[in-house]
Amino acid sequence: MHLLLNNLNDKELLLRIRKLQDREAAGVLLSRYSHLLVAVSLPRLSSEKTAEEAFPALTRQLFTRLQSAYGKVSETIYEMVQYYFHKGGKTAYPYQPTTPAAIQRLETRVELAGNNPIEKNAIAARLEKAFEALAADERQLVTRFYLEHRPLQELARAQHTTTDKIRNSLKHVRKKIATHLMDEAYE
Numbered sequence: 107m108h109l110l111l112n113n114l115n116d117k118e119l120l121l122r123i124r125k126l127q128d129r130e131a132a133g134v135l136l137s138r139y140s141h142l143l144v145a146v147s148l149p150r151l152s153s154e155k156t157a158e159e160a161f162p163a164l165t166r167q168l169f170t171r172l173q174s175a176y177g178k179v180s181e182t183i184y185e186m187v188q189y190y191f192h193k194g195g196k197t198a199y200p201y202q203p204t205t206p207a208a209i210q211r212l213e214t215r216v217e218l219a220g221n222n223p224i225e226k227n228a229i230a231a232r233l234e235k236a237f238e239a240l241a242a243d244e245r246q247l248v249t250r251f252y253l254e255h256r257p258l259q260e261l262a263r264a265q266h267t268t269t270d271k272i273r274n275s276l277k278h279v280r281k282k283i284a285t286h287l288m289d290e291a292y293e
Contacts, residue, residue: 116179120172120179129169136168142183143168146184147161216229233287236282247275248276251272258272
């Protein structure tokens with residue numbers, strides 16, 4: 107199994123870690139990036155934080171962090187080590203990233219829904235409820251971009267602004283919807 111996992115790319119390994127809680131996939135990623143973990147950590151080791159206490163704590167935090175990590179594994183490792191040595195090493199981050207977790211759970215529900223019409227209707231109802239919670243201008247922006255498939259340049263011209271501001275507005279709206287879905291899940 108280890109040989110098969112070695113042939114998978116990082117994205118597929120992260121997916122296995124997230125969905126299946128696969129410790130063996132985490133081990134493959136750790137062995138793949140152990141040189142980076144050591145290279146970033148060695149200059150920061152001191153008498154206060156020795157290698158005997160730093161590396162076990164870092165590997166535990168790395169496994170926890172990989173379960174919700176998005177993007178490049180190398181960046182995740184680098185940020186985690188920086189935070190560990192500068193902020194005391196209690197957790198990998200001062201806060202848990204709730205927005206990616208909400209997005210991940212929704213993506214998993216959509217994948218599992220497949221051809222199940224009841225689950226699809228439940229997801230659609232949750233999205234409609236989150237959509238109703240948005241401001242009118244945000245709803246209009248989402249409708250024009252995602253449903254009417256209008257390009258960013260056209261939306262920017264209509265609002266007399268830049269495409270970067272429109273792109274940032276869309277990111278903000280996506281985060282708002284994800285946090286609304288997250289809040290709804292905890293109610």
